[in-house]
Amino acid sequence: MSDLTGELIDGRYQLLRQMAAGGMATIYEAVDTRLDRKVAVKIMHPHLAQDEQFVERFIREAKASAALSHPNIVSVQDQGWNQNGTPAVFLVMEMVEGHTLREYLNEQGSLSVANGIQFLLPVLSALAAAHKVGIVHRDIKPENILISKEGRIKIADFGLAKGPLLGTTMTAESSVILGSVSYLSPEQVQRGIADARSDVYSAGITAFEIFTGEKPFAGDEPIQIAYMHVNERVPLMSTKKTGIPAELDQLIQRATNSDPDGRPKDAGEFHAALSAIAQSLDPNQKQMSLELDIPIAPMRPASKKPSRRERARAEKEKTVSLKKNREDSNELPEKGEPTKRETTAQIKKRKKISKRVRRNRFIAAGLAISLGIFGWYALVGPGSRVVVPSIVGATENQALSALSPLGLTLVISEKRFDEEVGDGQIIESDPAGGGKVDAGGQVKAIISKGPERYVIPMLVGLTPEAAVNLLAKSPIKVGELKEVFNDRTPKGFVISSSPAQGEKVKRDATVDILVSKGVETLDVVSYVGKSADQALNELTEAGFDVETIDQFSESVLAGAVISQVPSGGAPLPKGEKIALTISKGSQFVFIPNVFSLTEAKARAALTDLELKVVVKKIGAKKVKSVTNIAPKVGTKVKRGSTVTITVG
Template sequence: MSDLSGELIDGRYQLIRQVANGGMASIYEALDTRLDRKVAVKIMHPHLAQDDAYVTRFIREAKAAAALSHPNIVAVQDQGWNQNGIPAVFLVMELIEGSTLREYINERGRFDIREAINYLTPILSALSAAHSIGIVHRDVKPENILVSHEGRVKIADFGLARGEVIGSTMTAESSVILGSVSYLSPEQVQRGIADARSDVYAVGIVAFEMLTGEKPFSGDTPIQIAYMHVNEDIPSLRSKRKEIPKALDELIIRATSRDPDSRPRNAGEFLKELEAIALELDPKKNQMKLDLDLPVEPIREKLRPPVKPKPLPEASIEIKETTKQIRRGEEKKRRTSKRVRRNRKIALLLAIALGVGGWYTLVGPGSR
């Protein structure tokens, strides 16, 4: 698909630059000229836009995603078909300026245990909100998990893969399966079906990668990796990293079980078990918990605000006095003050007397 930067979509969205290009669509940073704000515009590739069934699913799922209101889900703001210029099916979302979880993993390797839990918690919370209204993501992977510059975790592309047939995807859109195959559940690979437990499996794989710094399976082709997911169990976390708590290891083993019935039924159940483990690791954390309003640390250290210099403490001298000494000092001050006032009065009277006497002698009747 050619770069559409500079195009005006739907008479409203001015495409500024292309920020991502995938197997199904390209994403642009754009300006909403009506509201004068930055947005992200996702434009479906032209060859897919010719498929009425695919476009219908795209529109239906865009509406479903728009129905989700959650602080850790990328908000969908508009959807339509460009009528005034180049034909394009588009989706408008909030613009998240930051990095993907994939970039975090590439930069950091494996995560600290508590840090990984801090990331997994908002991911599962977002999926739990979706599962509660019957929406399944179907393509959970680090590339679809965004982290803003402020540290807020956001999941993107909700529901856009619903109804996709895995077989046709692997032949017609091999680039899509290359990006997702490491996180596909066995039932998605075998039967092309997915439910909430498939998302649980994908999050389990993401957790494995965050905690070990590597994917559980690797191969030369997507088919090889898919085959491993269907026929082999995910390695134990503790076999890769001894300090992983046993409870966390067991939870990830169950989440990535090849049998969907052995996994937590949905992201909400997964989240509850993970929070219980987090509480065991840090009992004080629950006292400070404000749910999802505490963002995780951003990928790059934020600049710290300048620290105002503290004034140097003034030198002091220690003085020890008894109560009697303090009272005597105060009485002495009072006596001194009375004497000063009396002396001032006498001096004033003398000055007046001298003035009057001088006038009488020099100018007045006494001068005659």
């Protein structure tokens, strides 16, 4: 989105500078020219303004916040469409000058138990007010919790809120995409549904991070983190950091229960339980009704005694009055006293007054010196230094937009990999946000290159030595080199790698390599003269491709192996073809004696010998038997020859 700094929105809101930018909108610091006050104006990106669903979400955020009146919720003051100038859908909110809880945690790390409870109670108080009227935030995370310079904690961004006051909600898919996966409850991930207990879960995860300085789950991809929220139990905080009170540990464990029924029913119940723990840890601490997380020191009551300046002024006036009286006394002496001469009492009185005058002069000189030092400090000294805004998480262009109006220069001192900060975003700055630098000075920044990942190169077909040398060019370690038989990859070359080619891995990841031992060979024995069934079973089980050929043999019994190619006695590659010639027995048979047998039995006996049968019938008997056979009984003939039988 182009920078709209300088634009007058809706004829009322003068945009001064960009404060933040996200995937949906950009937030500007602005002046309400009608009421002459600073405000924050949130302007939707133009390409999203064409999407009714996103516009609906934008308007819903205004309705959600406007429906709530609570000191710990950022108030929404206006919403509309910019009709004059650049078309824009905008939202006007109160200006909260300060920083986010995320920035605070990035700087401070984990907080003490007492400070952490101070941060949590205002958040839960605000959520309790929302839950009381049926509004669910659905996106509680440190980025949406603001801390003003006055110490007030406020919840912002009700853009994902749902409730009866807000109409329909977004789809489950949109909610999961728009919400921060590290803080989503299991039911939001699985079913896209949310109620007050879902906010309790998100607040519990935020509390876990406040007290331990880290999130309960971490992963390379958002889907991995979402999977862990659904399938794993959030650990006890005491496993991450010592010194956590047992009752607090159990409360956060209960708030982050995977089962919604096991959590506090809403933020009000969560707030009451946490308040009770705070009271038990420090019984003397008074609980603040307005939930100011960083208590502001009360102003000292005005003193009834006159101030030092007032006393000095009074003394000066008194001194002038006494001096005038003394001069008048010298000019007009009383009768009987010498002219222009002072008595001993008058001299003592003058000396006493002179000390006071001298003291007043010292005070005046001191004030003048103090004013001079203060002027030097504010105008040309250290007091003239510029306060650096927080640019952590911003892109280089966004950081330039924030620093340039202040006359500061951005210097990229380093580019570094980071597992949490996205590519192109600023990890840290020097000075950090809130620090000071000379006018026209430089702000050094370290920019993220995103998560450090390396692509597995193609190793298939290389020798192991070449594969190891190729991996050595990246910070990747070689794991197990394993050799296996393979009938496709030649011996001594890489078959595959794990992880496979093209996958992205972290620094010092281990890659296992599978190397081919070539085709497996087996010793084969000769089966000539042995049973064909034995040869087939054993050779097939060993992995060979067996081919059989049937053939008549006058010397080898039927069913035995006549010959084998290749012959046994030498190793053969597994899967090789082996041809077996199997005996069908003798080619010749002798004509059997079938006289006096019925036609059916005689035909069966001859057919078994692979002879063809021709039948001649004579006579009129009902049951006929063989009376003649040709060739005659005992004749040697080839299988397949024709035999004629006469029945009658």
